[in-house]
Structure formats: structure tokens, C-alpha cells
Amino acid sequence: MTGRPTTTADQARAEGYSSPLPALRPHLGHALASEWTKMTSVRSTVWTLSVLVLTVVGIGLAFVTWTDNDDYASMPFTSPAIFGLLIGQLSVMVLGVLTMTSEHGTGLIRTTFTAAPERHRVLTAKYIVFFLTAFLATTASVFVVTLAAAIVHKGPGAGSHSGSEWTGALLGSLYVTLLGVLALALGALLRHSAGAIAVMIGFVTLPPVIGGVLSAWEAGRTVGTALLQYNAPAALLQLFGMGSNEGEGGPGAVPGDWAQMTLVVLVTGAAVAGSYVVVGRRDV
DSSP: OOOOOOOHHHHHHHHTOOOSSOOOOOOHHHHHHHHHHHHHHSHHHHHHHHHHHHHHHHHHHHHHHHOOGGGGGSSOTTHHHHHHHHHHHHHHHHHHHHHHHHHHHHTHHHHHHHHOOOHHHHHHHHHHHHHHHHHHHHHHHHHHHHHHHHHHTOSGGGOOOOTHHHHHHHHHHHHHHHHHHHHHHHHHHHOOHHHHHHHHHHHHHHHHHHHHHHHTSGGGHHHHHHHHHSSHHHHHHHHTTOOOOOSTTSTTOOOOHHHHHHHHHHHHHHHHHHHHHHHHHSOO
16 A cells, blocks of 8 residues: 655645754753753662761761860861761762663663763763762761861860861862762773672772781882872871871871872773773673
């Protein structure tokens, strides 16, 4: 059965047709809106951020109640927050991994890339939305604990404190957020939740252990000392004003704040660059 032949009038009507719906070119704003909807509509975001806030604030406030004014004569007001953040950083890393791998696990990534073929735009939106969400949640939790310590223990026995403590807390929150971005990049590279989370946990926890073992061996002492100085727990302690600087270049010396930040920026930047290359080339 053949259809009715197309006439000149039919062609004219087709050419003159205009959709009542606006035809907009997709841009980064659309991708950001999409990723924000995903971020706020899945349970993993609520659970991981809730664990982060409860851990940092809960442990931090408990530490505030266990200390008195004299304790802060030798440590900053930001110190209570670091104890919860050393654990809470795992939640940030898990959220970073799941931001990417959850779509691979459910197959939604195919729908995402079909609706938005420009993969680099989608990946950029994921990085931006995750970074802002994780940084604000981490910073807010840390600052609540720091403010509580400053208010409760502001007596004369606490000694003098400068604004650099707040700057250190801000840098520490940024450091943890960058670890989360690194986790997101690993999720994009590995496409496997358990594998990426395992790599991130090893990245954070193994260097101090390996460094301690190598430091006891004469041939590996140089590498062991470097691992003890440059690792996530040591960096956070340093940024929060609790690092040890026993002599210039000695075995107990800890690199400065900017040295620690530069290292995590370089490692995270390399992983992010790799994720752009891999996501743009391979099949979903």
C-alpha cells in the first residue's frame, strides 16, 4: 500500500512549519541543572552528607565539652573539628565516587550521554556540582565546631588566637573536597564503585603505614620519611595547625600548608585530566 504522493503544497507547509516550543542550544547551564537534580534526588547524597555532618559536628562538639580553656593555650580552636574530619573525609570520597559510578551501575549513563552527547560538558557539570556541594557541607561543619570552641573556651586561659586558624580550617575543608574530586575522577576512570572506593581508602590510609615501615629500614628511610610527611592525615593536621615541625628538614618536620595543597592539586588535576581523555574516547 502506497501513501499519497507529496505535493508542492505539502512541501510548502512543511518548510513553513515552526514548532511552538523554543529551540535552545544546550549549554553548561542545562548540564548543571541536570546534575544538580541528580545530586539532590538520590539517597546516597543525603546519607553521605548526613554522615559527614554528624561525624564532624558530633565528634567535634564532644571534644569541645571534654576540654577546658587551658587546653587551647597550646592548640587552635579548629582542633576539635579535625578529629571528626579525619573520619568524615571518607564520606566525601564515597560521595565523589558514587556521583559517577552510580550512573554506570544503573545504566543511566547511556541516557545521559544520549540526551547530552557532549560528554565533556556533562563531566564538567558533575565536577562543579559535586565540588560546591562537598565544599559547602565540609566548610559549614568545620566552622560550626570551630565557632563553638571559640565561644565556649574564650576565657583568658585559652591564650591568644589569630585569624590564620580560620584560614587553615578553610584550606583543610578545601583539601578534603579535592580528595572527593579525586574520588570522582577515579570513578570516571574505573567505572566501578567498590574498586574506586578501595583505591581512595588505600590512598588515604596506606602511606602513613608504609612510611612507618620503610622508615625503620635504612635503605628505605628517605622514601619512608617522604610518605610520612606527604599524606592526607598529616596534611590535615598541618592545615589545622596541629602539625609537628621538629627542626628544619628533620624527620619530624612537616611540609608547609602550601606544599601540602600543591601536592593534592597536582594529583587531583592529573586524575581529572585523565578522566576527560578516557570518558571522551571509550564506549559507555
